[in-house]
Every structure is written in structure tokens, then in C-alpha cells.
Amino acid sequence: MDKITGKKILFTGGCGFIGSNFVRKIYDGNEITIIDNLSGGKEEFLSDLIRAGKIKLVKKDLRKADAFHGLGEFDMAIHLAADSDVRQGAVDHKFSLDTNVIGTFNLLEFMKEKGTKEMIFASTSAVTGDTEILPTPETFGPCLPISSYGASKLACEGFISSYSHYHGIKASIFRFANVVGRNSTHGVIFDFINKLKKNSKELEILGDGTQSKSYIHVDDCVNAMIHIFNETKKTDIVNLGNSEVTSVRKIAETVIEQMGLKGIPMKFTGGPEGRGWKGDIKHAFLSIDKMTSMGWKNRYSSDEAVKKAVQESLQQIMN
Numbered sequence: 001m002d003k004i005t006g007k008k009i010l011f012t013g014g015c016g017f018i019g020s021n022f023v024r025k026i027y028d029g030n031e032i033t034i035i036d037n038l039s040g041g042k043e044e045f046l047s048d049l050i051r052a053g054k055i056k057l058v059k060k061d062l063r064k065a066d067a068f069h070g071l072g073e074f075d076m077a078i079h080l081a082a083d084s085d086v087r088q089g090a091v092d093h094k095f096s097l098d099t100n101v102i103g104t105f106n107l108l109e110f111m112k113e114k115g116t117k118e119m120i121f122a123s124t125s126a127v128t129g130d131t132e133i134l135p136t137p138e139t140f141g142p143c144l145p146i147s148s149y150g151a152s153k154l155a156c157e158g159f160i161s162s163y164s165h166y167h168g169i170k171a172s173i174f175r176f177a178n179v180v181g182r183n184s185t186h187g188v189i190f191d192f193i194n195k196l197k198k199n200s201k202e203l204e205i206l207g208d209g210t211q212s213k214s215y216i217h218v219d220d221c222v223n224a225m226i227h228i229f230n231e232t233k234k235t236d237i238v239n240l241g242n243s244e245v246t247s248v249r250k251i252a253e254t255v256i257e258q259m260g261l262k263g264i265p266m267k268f269t270g271g272p273e274g275r276g277w278k279g280d281i282k283h284a285f286l287s288i289d290k291m292t293s294m295g296w297k298n299r300y301s302s303d304e305a306v307k308k309a310v311q312e313s314l315q316q317i318m319n
């Protein structure tokens with residue numbers, strides 16, 4: 001059954017893009033407390049549920065160990081809070097360390113103290129670094145991240161695994177491909193729409209446009225997490241992605257078409273080795289064999305996910 005129910009859940013980053021979609025999916029039948037400092041997320045994504053008392057929002061910063069004081073006990077933690085600004089990590093390497101690694105450590109200490117035994121964690125394809133093994137399975141190694149974001153998430157995976165062993169926590173660690181859909185506040189689709197909203201005469205594209213990545217719609221991503229968490233008996237890592245990739249150029253064409261703009265020139269920055277920025281993995285394609293073998297099948301392909309997400313983002317950004 002693809003449901004999480006009857007649990008007291010501590011949800012970090014619940015006001016973010018993926019978090020807000022996840023919370024909306026499971027609030028009914030669970031008792032959810034969100035911790036979010038609103039650095040990237042928006043209270044308005046969930047304001048109806050907060051106002052109605054269906055969920056509780058605690059505005060605190062995970063980088064501080066006392067963020068959890070007085071929150072009580074929980075059956076489960078869903079840990080999505082992170083510095084998800086991969087580009088910024090190239091400039092300020094410490095930001096990812098503080099929010100992602102220290103924040104995760106603080107949460108794990110709290111879970112240890114309170115005896116919380118279940119966890120979902122959002123990791124990323126960026127942990128592997130550049131690889132010629134595509135699609136990349138969970139067993140790929142050595143993982144040599146090329147961004148401080150990827151490095152921080154790899155460290156989180158390690159800490160979660162060790163706390164699982166010491167304290168009997170069952171953790172489902174999910175390595176996401178690129179997640180797209182409603183409530184997105186960053187990423188390639190969001191960028192393109194906002195650039196074209198400001199200037200519909202040309203579209204600047206970071207890199208050479210041939211970067212290819214696998215995209216998954218946020219509805220599939222959330223449903224897959226629930227399904228696989230229920231199927232999992234012990235701590236494990238599972239990739240969530242799609243069986244094809246979509247190029248950056250194709251995303252640009254989809255955005256231009258959906259915005260009803262024709263013949264817009266695309267200006268490619270070229271980028272370091274054709275990447276969007278230093279630290280960007282040019283071809284990211286996770287194997288989904290394990291996800292599939294655990295009984296999960298996405299509703300939307302990579303191209304379909306992109307198209308649906310463009311429509312959803314246009315509705316939110318242009319209105």
C-alpha cells in the first residue's frame with residue numbers, strides 16, 4: 001500500500017519545493033511537525049494547512065543543535081532540508097557543509113536522543129561525480145563528487161548509515177535525479193521561464209546546451225519514496241529517476257514553445273567544458289533498475305515530466 005499513516009513525523013524542509021508536495025500528500029492521517037528556516041522554502045505553499053491546524057510549522061535553523069528543543073518525540077524523520085543551491089556551492093563551499101552536514105548531524109543526534117527509528121533522506125546523483133558508467137547504479141564507486149553540494153550529501157549518507165548501525169534506525173536514502181514540478185523555486189525550468197519573462201528577445205543558456213540529465217516529476221518522486229520506504233526493511237540507498245534523459249536545449253525549446261514564443265535566439269555561455277558551471281555534472285543518468293525491481297514505475301517519462309513541470313511553473317510564475 002503506497003501510504004504512510006498513523007505516524008508522528010518530524011519533517012525538515014517541509015516548506016521547500018519537494019517538501020511541500022510531500023507534506024500535502026501525507027498530512028492526512030499523520031501528525032506532522034515541519035522544521036524550516038524558510039531560506040529557500042515558502043510558508044505560502046502550505047499556509048492553508050498551517051492555518052487549519054493540520055500541520056505545525058516551527059521556523060528554526062537546523063545548523064543550530066537547539067533547533068529541536070521542546071519538540072517532543074517522533075516515530076519518523078523525513079529529512080529534506082538542505083542548501084540545494086548547487087551553483088552557490090561553487091562559490092561558498094562552507095554553506096553546504098554547515099546546512100547539509102551539520103544540519104543532518106544535529107538531526108541524527110536528536111533522533112538518537114529521542115529514539116526515532118525511521119527516516120527518509122533526500123540525497124542526489126551529484127554524490128557520484130563525473131562518471132562514464134551511465135546509467136549509474138547505486139553500487140557505483142568510488143564516488144568522487146565534483147561539487148561541495150555532492151560532497152556534503154555523500155557525507156550525510158555516511159553519517160546516516162553509521163547512526164543506523166549504532167542506533168537501529170531504518171533509513172531510506174534516495175538519490176534523486178533532477179526533480180521538477182509545481183512549487184519549484186530553482187532549477188533550469190524556473191530559470192528559463194524567469195529569464196524569458198524579463199526578456200523575451202533571447203534566452204541565455206548556461207553551458208553548451210548538450211548537458212543531459214534525467215528528470216522526474218515531483219509527484220512520481222514523492223510517490224516512489226513512499227512506496228519504496230514501505231518496501232524497505234533496512235537502511236538502503238535507492239536511485240529515483242527515469243529511463244531516459246532530456247537535454248538542456250530540449251528543455252529550452254519546451255519552455256519557449258509553452259510560452260507561445262517563436263524563433264527566440266538561444267545564447268549559449270559555453271561554460272567550463274560545456275558544463276553549466278564548475279561543479280555541474282554534464283551527463284547525469286541514474287540507473288533505475290533497483291527502483292523498478294522494488295515495484296515502482298513512474299507515471300511520467302523524463303520529457304513528459306519536463307513538459308508537465310513547465311506548464312505547472314508557468315501557471316505559478318506568470319500569474
Ligand SMILES: NC(=O)c1ccc[n+]([C@@H]2O[C@H](COP(=O)([O-])OP(=O)(O)OC[C@H]3O[C@@H](n4cnc5c(N)ncnc54)[C@H](O)[C@@H]3O)[C@@H](O)[C@H]2O)c1
Nearest residue numbers: 013015016017018037038039040041061062081082122179
Ligand atoms: N530538486 C531537485 O532536483 C533535487 C535533486 C536532488 C536532491 N534534492 C534534495 O532534495 C531536498 C529538497 O530539495 P528541494 O528542491 O525541495 O529544495 P528546496 O530548497 O526547495 O527545499 C529545501 C528546504 O530546506 C529549508 N532549509 C534550508 N536550509 C535550512 C536550515 N539550515 N534550517 C532549516 N531549514 C532549511 C529551505 O527553507 C527549504 O524549504 C534537498 O535535500 C535537496 O538537496 C533535490
